Amino acid sequence: MERTRRGYHHGDLxxxxxxxxxxxVQERGVAAVSLREVARRVGVSNAAPSHHFxxxxxxxxxxxTQGFELLAAHLSEASGREDLLSLGQAYVAFATExxxxxxxxxxxxxxxxDDPHLLAAGAGAFGALAAAIxxxxxxxxxxxxxxxxxxGAWSLVHGFATLWLAGNFAAPVTTMPEADAVRRSIEELVxxxxxxxx
Amino acid sequence: MERTRRGYHHGDLxxxxxxxxxxxVQERGVAAVSLREVARRVGVSNAAPSHHFxxxxxxxxxxxTQGFELLAAHLSEASGREDLLSLGQAYVAFATExxxxxxxxxxxxxxxxDDPHLLAAGAGAFGALAAAIxxxxxxxxxxxxxxxxxxGAWSLVHGFATLWLAGNFAAPVTTMPEADAVRRSIEELVxxxxxxxx
DNA sequence: TGTACATCAGTGAACGCGCGTTCACTGATGTAC
DNA sequence: TGTACATCAGTGAACGCGCGTTCACTGATGTAC
Numbered sequence: 001m002e003r004t005r006r007g008y009h010h011g012d013l014x015x016x017x018x019x020x021x022x023x024x025v026q027e028r029g030v031a032a033v034s035l036r037e038v039a040r041r042v043g044v045s046n047a048a049p050s051h052h053f054x055x056x057x058x059x060x061x062x063x064x065t066q067g068f069e070l071l072a073a074h075l076s077e078a079s080g081r082e083d084l085l086s087l088g089q090a091y092v093a094f095a096t097e098x099x100x101x102x103x104x105x106x107x108x109x110x111x112x113x114d115d116p117h118l119l120a121a122g123a124g125a126f127g128a129l130a131a132a133i134x135x136x137x138x139x140x141x142x143x144x145x146x147x148x149x150x151x152g153a154w155s156l157v158h159g160f161a162t163l164w165l166a167g168n169f170a171a172p173v174t175t176m177p178e179a180d181a182v183r184r185s186i187e188e189l190v191x192x193x194x195x196x197x198x
Numbered sequence: 199m200e201r202t203r204r205g206y207h208h209g210d211l212x213x214x215x216x217x218x219x220x221x222x223v224q225e226r227g228v229a230a231v232s233l234r235e236v237a238r239r240v241g242v243s244n245a246a247p248s249h250h251f252x253x254x255x256x257x258x259x260x261x262x263t264q265g266f267e268l269l270a271a272h273l274s275e276a277s278g279r280e281d282l283l284s285l286g287q288a289y290v291a292f293a294t295e296x297x298x299x300x301x302x303x304x305x306x307x308x309x310x311x312d313d314p315h316l317l318a319a320g321a322g323a324f325g326a327l328a329a330a331i332x333x334x335x336x337x338x339x340x341x342x343x344x345x346x347x348x349x350g351a352w353s354l355v356h357g358f359a360t361l362w363l364a365g366n367f368a369a370p371v372t373t374m375p376e377a378d379a380v381r382r383s384i385e386e387l388v389x390x391x392x393x394x395x396x
Numbered sequence: 397t398g399t400a401c402a403t404c405a406g407t408g409a410a411c412g413c414g415c416g417t418t419c420a421c422t423g424a425t426g427t428a429c
Numbered sequence: 430t431g432t433a434c435a436t437c438a439g440t441g442a443a444c445g446c447g448c449g450t451t452c453a454c455t456g457a458t459g460t461a462c
Contacts, residue, residue, distance in 0.1 A: 009424060009438055029307045034415060045440045056416070084394050106364050109227045113365075122366070136394045144370045145386055151361075151371045151379070152354070152387025159357025160349070166304050167311075168320070172342045173349045181349070186391075188343055189350025193388055196282050196334045207405055207457060232448060243407045254449070
């Protein structure tokens with residue numbers, strides 16, 4: 001890093017640009033991201049970022065791809081224990097630790113949805129979830145039962161993370177760390193469903 | 199409606215403006231909503247909408263409030279049966295039937311978050327959910343157990359609706375109507391959790 | 397029934413702004429010989 | 430070791446655009462008397 005201190009060439013503009021996108025999204029929201037603002041912060045000319053990312057959607061697509069890769073790594077760590085609750089908590093923890101990425105990853109209208117890197121990274125993250133569920137059920141990941149269960153699990157933790165970050169919950173949910181809140185929410189939801197179906 | 203066919207006064211600009219917001223969001227996304235575009239479509243001058251809504255966030259806040267009111271009505275209809283699954287399906291159905299409202303309601307950065315009408319409408323929608331859960335559990339709605347269960351249920355259906363609309367699911371989930379897809383996802387998720395905890 | 401007047405709804409022109417993108421260009425790098 | 434040259438990274442100025450907001454204004458409405 002920092003190889004050419006002040007040269008015509010930045011050294012690693014793509015990485016620096018993604019880091020600035022992250023800061024801008026966290027500080028002022030995704031609407032505040034512009035190619036010019038990124039260029040300004042990195043200290044290059046207006047047009048420099050386009051050189052690497054093509055256009056604005058390309059920049060955000062690279063950022064979202066990075067997010068899916070980070071998420072997959074995050075989930076893989078947690079899934080070693082084959083413990084579904086830990087996996088769900090890891091998903092929510094990712095969202096709260098990297099709110100910038102999380103806010104962009106699921107906004108297809110801002111991205112190049114057909115970008116192969118983006119698709120691969122997204123599939124990788126979902127794959128970690130499906131693999132853990134397949135293991136619990138003793139089935140293959142591509143089995144329909146596993147796919148539906150994975151969709152349900154994803155929905156649950158994704159919805160929780162979204163509503164938590166948007167500030168839609170109130171006390172008592174918001175009075176504890178999000179890992180505890182999501183655990184209790186799942187427990188009470190399951191208890192309620194069981195009570196309703198007996 | 200249509201009382202003054204072509205007068206200086208529109209007749210009911212606020213309602214017409216909200217209807218155009220709905221069209222714009224569905225056609226081109228929330229980023230395409232602007233006071234000027236709304237004015238253009240309604241056929242009034244640039245500044246007319248500001249007269250009623252104060253500013254752009256005010257316009258979107260009114261639109262989101264309308265969304266929460268519609269959602270509450272939608273849920274109240276379905277909750278008559280005290281059937282949690284129907285309630286969840288109603289939530290997802292609302293999202294797919296009114297994707298414009300759904301896309302704006304949970305974007306606090308675009309809204310006046312402290313608007314009393316918005317807060318009241320949001321509380322009303324969540325209240326319908328909590329009431330149904332309280333009924334199933336035989337508890338008061340404000341009981342912590344009910345609040346957590348409601349947060350879990352909300353997360354599950356909200357996450358499903360979000361991921362469904364964003365196109366994040368794949369086959370086999372996407373091969374059936376969303377009401378069936380959400381039912382099977384919940385069923386298989388619960389089955390998996392039960393299998394994991396025994 | 398008629399009139400004066402306050403209030404409300406909408407006008408239209410203007411402001412200043414930041415944006416994405418394009419383009420011919422120049423400086424830096426690295427490779428072939 | 431040195432030189433020629435292709436390639437790559439970044440420049441900087443310019444373009445045209447749509448936006449939110451402000452402001453003094455005018456037309457329409459409705460109410461008090």
